[in-house]
Amino acid sequence: MAGPKANELMEKIVSLCKRRGFIFQSSEIYGGINGFWDYGPLGAELKRNVKELWWRSMTQLREDVVGLEASIIMHPKIWEASGHTSTFSDPMVDCLGCRKRFRADQIEPRSGTAYSYGGATDNAAVELIVSRILHGGPSPARQIFEDALRQEPEEEQRYKLAVGALLNSSDAGLVRLGEEMGSLLQKRVRVDEPFSVLLPPGKQADSARKAAKQFYHQRGVSNAKPFGERAGNVEITTRYCNECGSLLTEPRQFNLMFKTYVGPVEDPDSVAYLRPETAQAIFAQFKTVLEVSRQKVPFGICQIGKAFRNEINPRNYTFRSREFEQMELEFFIRPDEVVEKLAGSVAKHSEGMDLSTPRPTWGWEVWHRYWMEQRLNWYYSIGLPAKSLSCYWQSREKNELAHYAKACVDIQFDFPFGTQELEGIAARGDFDLAQHQKFSGKSMEYFDEEARTKYVPHVIEPSAGVDRLILALICHAYSEDQAPDEKGNPETRVVMRFHPRVAPVKVAVFPLLKNRPELVQKARQVRDLLRPHLTVFYDETGAIGRRYRRQDEAGTPFGVTIDFDTLGEKGPELKETVTLRERDSMKQERVKTADLPSLLLEKVR
Ligand code: GAP
Numbered sequence: 001m002a003g004p005k006a007n008e009l010m011e012k013i014v015s016l017c018k019r020r021g022f023i024f025q026s027s028e029i030y031g032g033i034n035g036f037w038d039y040g041p042l043g044a045e046l047k048r049n050v051k052e053l054w055w056r057s058m059t060q061l062r063e064d065v066v067g068l069e070a071s072i073i074m075h076p077k078i079w080e081a082s083g084h085t086s087t088f089s090d091p092m093v094d095c096l097g098c099r100k101r102f103r104a105d106q107i108e109p110r111s112g113t114a115y116s117y118g119g120a121t122d123n124a125a126v127e128l129i130v131s132r133i134l135h136g137g138p139s140p141a142r143q144i145f146e147d148a149l150r151q152e153p154e155e156e157q158r159y160k161l162a163v164g165a166l167l168n169s170s171d172a173g174l175v176r177l178g179e180e181m182g183s184l185l186q187k188r189v190r191v192d193e194p195f196s197v198l199l200p201p202g203k204q205a206d207s208a209r210k211a212a213k214q215f216y217h218q219r220g221v222s223n224a225k226p227f228g229e230r231a232g233n234v235e236i237t238t239r240y241c242n243e244c245g246s247l248l249t250e251p252r253q254f255n256l257m258f259k260t261y262v263g264p265v266e267d268p269d270s271v272a273y274l275r276p277e278t279a280q281a282i283f284a285q286f287k288t289v290l291e292v293s294r295q296k297v298p299f300g301i302c303q304i305g306k307a308f309r310n311e312i313n314p315r316n317y318t319f320r321s322r323e324f325e326q327m328e329l330e331f332f333i334r335p336d337e338v339v340e341k342l343a344g345s346v347a348k349h350s351e352g353m354d355l356s357t358p359r360p361t362w363g364w365e366v367w368h369r370y371w372m373e374q375r376l377n378w379y380y381s382i383g384l385p386a387k388s389l390s391c392y393w394q395s396r397e398k399n400e401l402a403h404y405a406k407a408c409v410d411i412q413f414d415f416p417f418g419t420q421e422l423e424g425i426a427a428r429g430d431f432d433l434a435q436h437q438k439f440s441g442k443s444m445e446y447f448d449e450e451a452r453t454k455y456v457p458h459v460i461e462p463s464a465g466v467d468r469l470i471l472a473l474i475c476h477a478y479s480e481d482q483a484p485d486e487k488g489n490p491e492t493r494v495v496m497r498f499h500p501r502v503a504p505v506k507v508a509v510f511p512l513l514k515n516r517p518e519l520v521q522k523a524r525q526v527r528d529l530l531r532p533h534l535t536v537f538y539d540e541t542g543a544i545g546r547r548y549r550r551q552d553e554a555g556t557p558f559g560v561t562i563d564f565d566t567l568g569e570k571g572p573e574l575k576e577t578v579t580l581r582e583r584d585s586m587k588q589e590r591v592k593t594a595d596l597p598s599l600l601l602e603k604v605r
Contacts, residue, residue, distance in 0.1 A: 006416040013416070013478050014317055016494065020553055022046065022474060023318060035314030035322030037467070042554055045504035045535060047325075047470055050382065051304050053501060054327045054464070057378055058302045065300040065329065066293045070281030072306055073262065073272050081439035082280050082432065084257060084273075092254040092312050096195060097211055097246025103312045104251035107238040114240070115208035116196035118228030120216035122189040126159060126181060141166070141177060156227045159185060191219050195226070196247045198240035205231065211246060256309045258322075274308035279461060282330045283432040286444060297446055297457050298358065298367070300331035304466070316417050318467045325466035331371065332457035334448065335430070336363040342451050364406060364458055368427045371462050372409055375423060379411065383499025384476055388414050392421070404431035411464075413472040422472055423464035430456040473502060477555055483586060486545050496555030497584055500604040506534040507600055508551040512563040514540040523562040526578065526593060530560075533597050534604060548581065557583045558600060566593070 017023040021040030025032035039047055059067050079085045091104035133141045148162040163185065166178025197211045209226065216224035241248055258274040261267075275281070282289075282301045289301050304327045314320050336346045339361065346363035355370045362370070372391065379389055394400040394408040401408055406427040413422045433444040433456045445454045474496070483493040500506060507530060511523035520540060527538045537556060539547050544561065551559055559581040568575030574590065580599075581588045591599060 009416045009475075009478070010317065013475060016478065016496075016553065017043070017474065023470075035311055035320075037318050037321060037323075039470075042504040043470070046473070046498070046502060047466060049502045049504070050469055050473070051325075051327065051466060053382060054378070055302075055304060057381075058300075058327075058329055064295065064298065065302055065331070066289060066295060068282055068285060068289060068301050068303045069305065070278070070285065070303060072275050072308075073260070074275060074281060074284065076272050077439055078280050078284055078436075079257065079273055079276075081435040082283075083435070084276055084280075085255070088257060088276060089253040089255045090312055091251035093248040093251050095241035095244060095246050095248055097197065097215055097241060098244040100241070100243060101312055102241070102248070104238070104248075106313060107248070108242050109236040109238050110198060110200070110240060110242070111235045111237070112198045112200045112203075112233075112245075113231055114196050114198050114234045114237075115205060115212070116194065116228075116230045116232075117212045117216075117226040118194055119190065119192040120212065120221045120224040120226040121156070121191075122221050122223045123155070123159075123225045124223040125188065126184050129177075129181065129184075130162075140169070140171060141174060144169075144174070154227070155225065189221050191216055191221050193219065196240075198234060198237070198245045198247075200245075211244070215246065254310075254312060256311065258308045258310050275306075276309050277307050277463070278303045278305045278326045278328045279330060279463065280432070282328070283436050283444075284440075286330075286332070286433060286436075287442070290446065297448060298331065298333045300329050302327070302329040304328075316415070316420075318471050319415065319417075319420065321467060324468075326463060327466055328461065328463045329371075330432075331367070331460045331462075332446075333362075333364060333367050333460060334451070335455055335458050338448060338451050338453060338455055339363050341453070364427050364429075364460065367460050368407055368409070368425065371460050372411075372425050375411060375425060375462050375464070379422075382473070382502050384413065384472060388472075388476060389422075390414075390419060402426070402428075404429055413468075413476075415472065415475055420468075422468050423462060425460070425462045428459045428461055430458050432459060433457060473498065483549075486543055493549060493552055495552040495583060498555040498557070500557040503555050503557050503604070504535065505537045505551070505554055505556040506604045507558040507560060508537045508539055508547070508556045510538075510544060510547050510559065510561045511540050512544060512561055518567055519562055519564070522566055526560060526562060526596070529593070530597060530600065533601055548586075552583055555583075558603070559583070560596065565590075 020042055022043035024038045024040055026036035026038050027033045055067065059065050092101060093104045094101050130145060133145055136142065144165045145162050148158045148165065152158040152161050163178050163182045166174045166181065169175055195212055195215045197208045199208055212226035213224045216226060239248055240246065257276050260272055260274065261270045262272045263270050282303055305325065306323060307326045308323050311320050311322050314322055339346050343361040345361065347359065347361040347366055348363065349365045349369045355373045358370065376389065380386060390412045392410040392412050394410065406429055408424055408426040410421040411423040412419045437444040437456065444456050446457050447454050477496040477498045479495050479497055481493050481495060482490045485491040509523055509527045509530065511519040513519055527536050530536045548559055561579040561581065563579065564570060565574035566576065566578055576593045577590045578593055579588050580591045
């Protein structure tokens with residue numbers, strides 16, 4: 001669980017993201033919409049860089065993977081075949097008190113005293129009469145109510161007792177009063193719905209009554225008097241709301257797919273879904289891509305694109321969103337029997353095994369490890385160090401593994417709010433292709449010329465979330481250190497230490513002074529020299545130190561300053577040289593203007 005320090009860090013990160021234009025709430029001017037996010041100028045560049053690097057490493061730098069860009073809305077049968085229509089759901093609970101909705105498996109267990117109520121009534125009219133009787137002078141009616149008060153502590157029972165005594169009286173006036181009260185009690189609003197609330201140790205029962213009053217008030221009982229109060233200690237339960245303590249409903253399954261209608265008629269035949277993953281389009285197009293790309297198994301098809309899940313509880317900033325992007329690869333391999341037939345045996349994974357070059361003897365297990373290693377190396381290459389990443393093997397015993405999956409390993413990142421999944425790498429067997437073959441009636445078999453046999457290929461699926469990765473990169477990059485201000489006094493500097501490969505802006509160009517046209521003109525020339533090769537930000541306003549700080553916060557790894565030396569005012573040896581400042585070390589060196597493109601390109605590639 002995230003502690004106060006981690007929460008404080010997340011608050012700083014969220015605030016910087018908004019202030020500097022990495023990430024904004026979607027539809028902010030209308031109060032936002034939960035689970036949807038927009039990327040501002042810097043965020044959009046960062047995201048683009050990440051996707052391009054993934055695409056390049058998956059397709060352009062390999063011979064055995066090709067790309068696909070499929071539509072978001074597909075034939076609804078796809079989701080029947082994949083199992084999403086029937087099983088892509090989360091258990092959902094509603095809070096009876098605050099009415100918030102949660103995922104049942106995300107409720108934190110709590111202990112305390114549970115106060116339960118059988119229902120509530122609106123006793124205002126009866127209470128008014130009783131109060132007048134009790135506060136009037138001594139009378140037989142007052143005697144009856146005082147006796148009832150002594151005998152029966154529970155209000156409902158007490159009224160019944162008093163009305164019975166009034167009706168049994170020989171005094172006609174008292175009988176009339178009994179009839180009037182009996183009729184009021186019958187006519188009053190009454191709700192017999194049970195409610196309970198869990199109070200942490202040490203909390204007064206009054207707050208439980210207040211919660212119960214509010215609950216019954218919401219159900220139409222204006223002056224709600226909850227009745228049948230019972231209190232009991234409860235140990236480690238997930239039946240109560242973590243926010244307000246009220247009882248939760250029983251869990252119900254909630255399908256996470258966003259539904260829509262294709263065409264003008266909203267009937268069951270035109271129902272379609274926004275894809276909850278990009279993977280299924282790859283399976284559905286497997287045969288078509290195979291034919292046009294002339295690939296041979298083992299080979300892969302990859303895709304980057306939007307996915308949508310109507311998450312019950314979007315949380316942890318962009319970590320769990322309702323609209324997000326995935327980068328998925330479906331890598332098709334020979335079934336182990338075919339590998340054995342061809343190679344004589346199937347290589348199993350062993351510790352220290354060389355996974356750098358695929359071999360014909362590899363079975364699914366080694367391919368799975370291979371992709372795990374490839375993906376980890378990729379994360380290292382974009383600046384996430386090994387110590388921030390870990391691998392979690394899903395367990396069948398704990399019911400974490402999908403029934404068809406042979407294995408699944410999650411690559412996790414240490415977010416400030418806990419260690420969480422960035423990417424899942426699953427060995428899915430032939431489940432998906434076999435399902436589409438069954439549901440579409442079209443063969444998904446592949447004829448392996450080398451093995452002289454037909455089969456439905458098996459699949460290894462590395463599936464990463466772009467937005468989660470962006471969040472991981474932002475969290476990892478955020479740092480604070482001390483740097484001298486304009487007067488040389490130390491001040492806290494916020495620096496986004498992005499790896500130059502992913503940094504939204506690669507270099508900032510500054511003329512030392514804005515009011516010296518010759519400096520400005522030269523700086524603009526340098527900007528134009530670099531622009532065809534790198535993302536450049538040109539800034540001429542404010543003191544140079546402030547301009548450096550602004551770029552530190554944006555994560556720009558290099559700054560180039562054009563000063564009087566550049567113009568040759570201090571001598572010919574420094575003419576056409578600039579100061580190159582490095583973001584992290586703040587070190588400055590003098591370099592030739594003409595060398596800048598090659599020098600910087602080498603550093604950001
Ligand atoms: N095709 C397999 C698949 O979709 P998944 O584990 O459900 O598997 C893969 O999703 C990745 O997509 C996750 O590791 C995560 O990075 C990202 N992802 C899933 N749900 C997400 C959500 N609600 N918000 C942001 N990213 C999400």
